[in-house]
Amino acid sequence: MNKKEVKKAPILRFKGFTNDWEQHKLGDETNRIKSYSISHGFEVAEDTGTKYIHYGDIHTSKVKIINNIDVLPNIKDNNYKPLKYGDVIVADASEDYKGIADACIVNTISDSYKIVAGLHTIAFRPKSKLCSKFLYFYLSTDIFKHFGYKTGTGLKVFGISYKELAKFKLKEPSVTEQKKIVKLLFLIENAINLQQRKLELLKASKKAVLQNIFTDTKRVPTIRFNTFSENWNQKRLKPFLIKYNKKTTVNNQYPVLTSSRQGLFFQKDYYDGNQIASKNNIGYNIVPRNYFTYRHMSDDLIFHFNINTICDYGIVSTLYPVFTTTSEIDSQWLLYYLNHSVDIKKYALLQKQGGSRTYMYFSKLESLKAHIPALAEQKKISSLIFKIDEQIYFQQKKLKYLQKSKRFLLQNMFI
Known part of the structure; x- marks a missing residue:
């Protein structure tokens, strides 16, 4: 392919779609929702009716897809223009250049709370022909990340401006194809989230077992197998x-x-x-x-x-x-x-x-x-914990497979 030739379709597509994808600038396909960077956005309030998306949470994967509004902190000032369901938020700064242009999406609504975009974030509201979830996944691709690396600036803190992000060239299929892509990726995303929760529960179970077996109690642990009663x-x-x-x-x-x-x-x-x-x-x-x-x-x-x-x-x-x-x-x-x-x-x-x-x-x-403890009890304890470790290892492998599958789709279903 000639270097100047632009790809008009991705490598991987659903059967029945053959039309070329159309190219548009991100700034033309979205409206910008003003973000607020005042310092007291970090202050935690008990109940103000306003939740705050912080760029650090986007970097740490805490809120890639905001399904649970409780993961966001309250802030004191509630005189902000709220975000809506489907708005996509991009982190415009990072101490690590790899984190630049990380994105998340508002996938929940609440009658009792409003959500606002805060420090070092840029919020985009897609226009009618661009599915918000398609935009979110597009901005999660290496294509967009690479654009962020190239156009970002800074030394200690790496940043990118709205002006630069607005120039990013989106390539869009029909709304029908967008929805097909989104449906598949959300199935993978939901499977990843479920797998992560399963892994967290297993790790929490192991931690509880370890804390109760290797406790500060001098003679016997807090929990033990009922066949053993001798002091340690x-x-x-x-x-x-x-x-x-x-x-x-x-x-x-x-x-x-x-x-x-x-x-x-x-x-x-x-x-x-x-x-x-x-x-x-x-x-x-x-x-x-x-x-x-x-x-x-x-x-x-x-x-x-x-x-x-x-x-x-x-x-x-x-x-x-x-x-x-x-x-x-x-x-x-x-x-x-x-x-x-x-x-x-x-x-x-x-x-x-x-x-x-x-x-x-x-x-x-x-x-x-x-x-x-006695050798027989030692073996029982180590066998139990080892089985938990095996389950953790198995679930970690499954999670990595799902994450690898998602990366493959992101790399091959967008251009």
Whole structure:
């Protein structure tokens, strides 16, 4: 295709539609609804009858589709021109250039509240031949985002003006085709929202289980399996831990790993193809499969432990101790205990001796007095939490698939 030739139809279309899409400027196809950027828009009021859309909420995906008016804060001044159902709001500023021109749509109405566009937002009201939801999805495409990157300006804060946004060239099909596209995308969008809520509930369930099992109660947890009644005994961890001291003797002997609070990863995967470890990694700690590792220093009193389940051998810097366990303790239970118990949080606080960092050397970890149940109860607990983790992982994969499907449609159903 000639560089000057303009695409007249998208790659992916519904059967029966063959007409070319028409090109119009965004400013010609919409009316602008004035936004208000006064500082007291941030002030929270109890009940003024006015809700406020803040550009930060659009960036964080809090209000991409405003179905629930309660997600928006109240503001004190209610002398604003309200938005209507179907109005599309664009964030005109972002501290990260990737967030520029993020969009949301008002998909709800209320007799008791009005919604106004606030700080760093631009509100568009589509004219009759442009479906509002079609416009919202169009402004969610990489086509519009790329336009925002090219025309936006700024250093610390990246911004774009209405004057520039109004020049954006929309390409529109018939109203009938617009509605078809919208119907499909909203089905995907609703599925994503339901999936996100399901995932949030699972994570909340796991959090509740962890809080009630690894509680501050000294002898028994708040909840437990009814087949166990014995007290949890307080013991030092030293008899249960075996330090692993083998180090690399050849550069890049094994893949470099990153032990993060999100889990253990190959460093190149974690840093998008880059390896930030030293070019010479001779002397790094080796982490065999099913062995523990963690960073022995923390800036916020939180230490996160990981088990290597991704390779037979990996390597980490000497800041990350490596250890395994004896058969007298369940390693999966210990992992949950170390990452979530009140015991270790209190113990970490005791290790802080001035300065901004806290250190949990392996010798210190061995000295931790842990509240430990019988091995059979440990296995029951770890099995329960592991099953919840499996469900979370499965639901996360499903969510990513739906999000990927939506991105594919956005990329191929618009021009």
